[in-house]
Amino acid sequence: MSGLLKDGYAVEHGLAPSTGGRRAVTYRLNKKVKSYIVAVAMDQFITRVVIYNLANEAAYPETAFPLPLQDNPEAFQQLCLAIERYITSANIKRENIVGIGIAMPGFIDVEKGVNASFLIDDDQMGLRDRLIQRLGLPIYIENDSSAIAIAELHFGAAKGLRDVMVVNMGWGIGLGMIVNGSLFRGHNGYAGEFSHIPLSHSNKLCSCGKRGCMEVDASLLVAVENAKRAIAEGTTSSLQQLFAVPTKPEGDHLIDAARKGDQLAITALSDAAFMMGKGIATLIHIMNPERIVLSGRGAATGKLLLPPVQRAINEFCIPKLVEHTSVVVSVLGYEAELLGAASLIIENSKPHQLMKIYSQGKSHIVPS
Structure with missing residues (x-):
């Protein structure tokens, strides 16, 4: 936690209610930190994109566009172009973007960053590495249903x-x-x-x-x-x-x-x-x-x-x-997949304490 406080990601938020003994210090994410996450939720026909701040708030309005995945050799290029245009329209500096989390259908090898069902290429480079090479940002991909489960675990009914x-x-x-x-x-x-x-x-x-x-x-x-x-x-x-x-x-x-x-x-x-x-x-x-x-x-x-x-x-x-x-x-409804995609970046790029604060949803409060 001291590292997050030093870097400005977390700030003290008073003391928790007394349960006997010393009262625990509580924290919240520092909303003044200009760090953002691009969350992408894909299905077989429609792709949605939104930029969140670290408080799970949309920093730029969500957009959706048609992107068929089946029998579409241009799907990779169309996805990259759409993400690039969205980031440009949001007028957010790339150095302030922590990363891009993408939830998509298909068989996903999370370790290798490969989708064995869609956006397959003939070369030996996995989908995640191709996206990183093209977009120049940290990227993590996950199966859409697994991403939804992650969102339910951190923010929803699980x-x-x-x-x-x-x-x-x-x-x-x-x-x-x-x-x-x-x-x-x-x-x-x-x-x-x-x-x-x-x-x-x-x-x-x-x-x-x-x-x-x-x-x-x-x-x-x-x-x-x-x-x-x-x-x-x-x-x-x-x-x-x-x-x-x-x-x-x-x-x-x-x-x-x-x-x-x-x-x-x-x-x-x-x-x-x-x-x-x-x-x-x-x-x-x-x-x-x-x-x-x-x-x-x-x-x-x-x-x-x-x-x-x-x-x-x-x-x-x-x-x-x-x-x-x-x-x-x-x-969580239709937002579950987007929240799960955003969580991929937090889980993989920052210490576990940040994930703990981030997963508190809109309260942003956890015991020390």
Whole structure:
């Protein structure tokens, strides 16, 4: 802590309430320090960027732009150009940027900085090193679901807990695992491929090339396709007009319609959530977690997800295990991935005390 105080990153913030004995000194991050983090959150279609100060406050407004990753040989160049333009528009000096944290889908080897699924190049240089070479700043990359789990651990519904499964409901279904209070990545960093558990009763082909994966019945993409099919068969819904307006991704239109009470949207999401709950029941049997957190893009539906997920858990899970596992919807919502991306920089570039203060969210107060 003395090093952080000396460098100006932390300042004393009075004394903690007395619990008997000497009162602990508390600290907060020094908001006057001109240090910033660029956080990048990517999915298969949309990329979002924001610059945070060390107090988790947006120092420049978030922006989003379309960036398809599948079958897009220009994706790397498009990503770099977008980040460069955003930093330039923010008018923040590069020497004041601590680094860039990027959360993205795919198989991420965190140690080597390689994404084995997207933005693959023919040369031997990993994605992280290519980005560092191009952008000239420290960069760390992480799987999107793992980044969301990091955010939930530091700022959200997993804070203070040791064994938590964080389900990322998005275009696919991802999983971040908190085991013994830390992110669990598995043997080579690929743990959490939750969506490819073979639970589907259909014979649909999954994006992974296999059949029967849970993802073919339990994702926003599938929910959208099911809603479109129902509309084509004559079901009346506000989605018919919303899907015709390309102002936002169709999955977001589906979520918005469900929150406004559209019956077809609610049914499509509920069907997907039930299948997701069936998979969560499997997780509970294997991991015996203290909590399941429903996070990611789908968390914007709020408590609409909970009844079908809980119904599936009750149906497929041993009651004794259900009694000791709570299921909650994230309060971080769509910001979780960005906060997780920002956390990568703090975790890797400064002493653990800074991470401890940083993870206090808006209070910035920790005991000495």
